[in-house]
Amino acid sequence: MGILDGKRILVTGVLTDASIGFHIARMAQQEGATVVLTGFGRMSLVERIAKRLPEPAPVIELDVTDDEHLAGLADQVSAHVDGLDGVAHSIAFAPQTAMGGNFMNTPWGDVATAVQISAYSLKSLTAACLPLMKSGGSVVGLDFDAGQAWPVYDWMGVAKAGLESTSRYLAKYLGPDNVRVNLVAAGPLKTMAAKSIPGFEEFTDVWPERAPLGWDVADPEPTAKACVALLSDWFPATTGEIVHVDGGVHAVG
Numbered sequence: 001m002g003i004l005d006g007k008r009i010l011v012t013g014v015l016t017d018a019s020i021g022f023h024i025a026r027m028a029q030q031e032g033a034t035v036v037l038t039g040f041g042r043m044s045l046v047e048r049i050a051k052r053l054p055e056p057a058p059v060i061e062l063d064v065t066d067d068e069h070l071a072g073l074a075d076q077v078s079a080h081v082d083g084l085d086g087v088a089h090s091i092a093f094a095p096q097t098a099m100g101g102n103f104m105n106t107p108w109g110d111v112a113t114a115v116q117i118s119a120y121s122l123k124s125l126t127a128a129c130l131p132l133m134k135s136g137g138s139v140v141g142l143d144f145d146a147g148q149a150w151p152v153y154d155w156m157g158v159a160k161a162g163l164e165s166t167s168r169y170l171a172k173y174l175g176p177d178n179v180r181v182n183l184v185a186a187g188p189l190k191t192m193a194a195k196s197i198p199g200f201e202e203f204t205d206v207w208p209e210r211a212p213l214g215w216d217v218a219d220p221e222p223t224a225k226a227c228v229a230l231l232s233d234w235f236p237a238t239t240g241e242i243v244h245v246d247g248g249v250h251a252v253g
Contacts (some may be wrong), residue, residue, distance in 0.1 A: 002031030003232040008081040010129060012038040012062060013090035017049050020142060020189065021090035023224035028088075029054045031228055036080050038062035038073075064091055064121035073128040084132040086231040089125055089141040092118040098155035106155055114155050119162030126170055126181070136178025140230045141167060142223070143183040143242060145250050150203070164242060171240030180239040182230050186223040187215050187246035211247025 009028050014021040014037045025035045035057045039046030043061050050057045058080045063069045077084065094114035098106045122141050129139075144153070146161035153160075163183065170181040188203035208215045226245045229235065244250045 002033075003234060004028050004086075004228065005032035007033040007085040007231070008036075008083055009033045009086040009088065009231060010036050010038065010077060010084055011088040011090070012064075012125065013092075014039050014046055014049060014059075015042065016045065017052055018190070018220075019049075019090065020186070020220050020223055020227075021088060022049060022053075023220040024088050024090065024227045025057060026053055027221075027224045027228045028231065029057075031232070033086075033231075034081055036060065036077055040064075062125075064124055065116055070124055070128040073125075074131045077129070077132060081132075083134060084129055085135075085137045087125065087129050087133075087137070087139045088227055088231065089122050089139065091121050091125070092142070092156070092159070094118065094154075094156040094159060100152050101154065103154040111155050111158070114159045115162055118156065118159035119166050122163055122166045122181075123170060126174070126179075130174075130177070130179070133177070133179055137180070138231045138235075139170065139174075139179060139181045140227045141181075141183045142227070143185040144188075145185045145242075145244065145246065147250070167242075168240045175239060180230075180235065182235070182239060182241045182243065184223060184226045184230065185242050185244045185246060185250065187211065187249060188217055189220050189223065190217050207247070207249060210252065211249045212252060213247040215247035215249070 011021050011025040028035050037057050037059045040063050047059050050059050060076045095110040098110045098114050126139050144160050167181050167183050204217045223245050226243050
C-alpha cells in the first residue's frame, strides 16, 4: 500500500526521462497514484517518455501562456480521471538573455516571459485545476531557493522569488477550499532545463562540497520523494511552506 493509493495526480513539465517531473510521476505511480502528464513542445517525445513509466500515462499538451489551453485543461484531464487530488508544477523557463550574468542588460520582454512561465503559471495552472479538486488536495511546485542572489541565475532567480510569493498567496486564498500549496526547493540537478543555464557548472562544481549531507547532481530521487510526500495526506496541516531538498546548503554559510 503506497502513500498515494487512490490519488489522481497531474504532473506537468515532462520532456525527457531526465525531467524532475518524470521522476515525480514515476514515484507517484509506485506509491499508488493514477497519473496524467502534461508537456509542451516536442509532444511526440513526451508521449514516448510517458511509456517509460511503470504504467504508461496519458499526455496532454499544455502551454501555460495560452489561455485556451488553460481553459480547456479541466475537460482534457477529465477524459482520463474523474477529478484531481494533486498537481505537480515543474514548469520554468527564461530566455538565454535573462541569465548568465546579463542581468543589467536583459530587456523587459524576456523578463516578463521568465516571470509568466516560471512564477505566474503556478497560479494559472492551479486555477485551471481547481474545478477538478472539489474535495481539496495538494499543489506542489519546484523551486530553487530565492533567498539570495546566485551566480548566473539572474532573472530566473527573480522569477523564483515570485514563485515563492505566489505559493504563499495561493496557500492563503485556497486554504478554505482545503487545497494546500507548497514548494520543494531542490539543489541543482542535471536536467534538460539546467543545461540551458549558462554557467550552470558554477552550481554543480561547488554544491556537493558545501552540502553537509553531500549532494548528487545526477540523483533526482530525493527531490521526487519530497514532492510525492507533499502530494500525499501525510502533511495535512502544511501549506505555504518551502521544503529544502538541497543537502543542507541553505542552512550553512
